[in-house]
Amino acid sequence: MKIALLGYGKMGKTIEALAIKRGHTIVLKCDDTSENDLKNADIAIDFSIPEAAFNNISKCLNNNTPIVSGTTGWLDKYNDAVALCKDKDGAFIYASNFSLGVTIFFELNKTLAKMMSNLKEYTIDLEEIHHTQKLDAPSGTAITLAESIIDNHQKYTQWKLDSNAENTVSISAKRLDNVPGTHRIKYVSAVDTLEIKHTAHSREGFALGAIVAAEWLVDKTGVFTMKDVLNIR
Ligand SMILES: NC(=O)C1=CN([C@@H]2O[C@H](COP(=O)(O)OP(=O)(O)OC[C@H]3O[C@@H](n4cnc5c(N)ncnc54)[C@H](O)[C@@H]3O)[C@@H](O)[C@H]2O)C=CC1
Numbered sequence: 001m002k003i004a005l006l007g008y009g010k011m012g013k014t015i016e017a018l019a020i021k022r023g024h025t026i027v028l029k030c031d032d033t034s035e036n037d038l039k040n041a042d043i044a045i046d047f048s049i050p051e052a053a054f055n056n057i058s059k060c061l062n063n064n065t066p067i068v069s070g071t072t073g074w075l076d077k078y079n080d081a082v083a084l085c086k087d088k089d090g091a092f093i094y095a096s097n098f099s100l101g102v103t104i105f106f107e108l109n110k111t112l113a114k115m116m117s118n119l120k121e122y123t124i125d126l127e128e129i130h131h132t133q134k135l136d137a138p139s140g141t142a143i144t145l146a147e148s149i150i151d152n153h154q155k156y157t158q159w160k161l162d163s164n165a166e167n168t169v170s171i172s173a174k175r176l177d178n179v180p181g182t183h184r185i186k187y188v189s190a191v192d193t194l195e196i197k198h199t200a201h202s203r204e205g206f207a208l209g210a211i212v213a214a215e216w217l218v219d220k221t222g223v224f225t226m227k228d229v230l231n232i233r
């Protein structure tokens, strides 16, 4: 595939290295708002910044270029991106986390929230840890996890950073040097603790997932998720 990289930072560079190893060609590396010609690209992969993501995605959909986006912190406009994709008969995948491990972790989280839903003894504690350059907090992955808990556990109706409020999934966001991304959910009672955790060892898992998603999306139309790509039911 001929790939346009929208965002050529830590993720853009990791994707470039892995995409070349898989036999793809990088035809565009865009790292700012400058106008770029997408016509040579089969697909675009956006790992940029929250303020740029929606504009990049719109540009691709308006140019009939399939687009894979992993940028976090722009989801207030997600429904607009979905509407534009349908209007243009385009192809679009967004995931707050493209790694295979986290795609499975999302399913574990949903199942666990359903199982804990009637157990009033337990309170929840969601923690994410990332490197100090990360612009957004909480992480997109933590928000996806919290929203899924809210959808599947009868007690919780909202999420907030560092909150003691009733019915609230409290998220703690820590920033430490060189941490690629760690997410942990704990259910704590007076007598025990039950926890699930995903630890990324590097950015390679995110990059591989985004490339696999691009390979899968390139000849399709529609709005998809990583569950579609990995055929998870
Ligand atoms: N969904 C996933 O699996 C993952 C998502 N991410 C997200 O991806 C995004 C990028 O992460 P990193 O590469 O670590 O950040 P980074 O800060 O290393 O790279 C972002 C790059 O985007 C560039 N940029 C700024 N304006 C732009 C524009 N208008 N168009 C294109 N590029 C522009 C910046 O100059 C910078 O080089 C973040 O939102 C992060 O949360 C990161 C890792 C995995």
Ligand SMILES: O=C(O)C1=N[C@H](C(=O)O)C[C@H](O)C1
Binding pocket: 072, 096, 097, 130, 134, 135, 138, 139, 140, 141, 142, 180, 181, 182
């Ligand atoms: O910024 C990062 O690095 C990451 N961002 C994503 C997020 O916000 O969830 C995914 C991953 O955890 C790394």
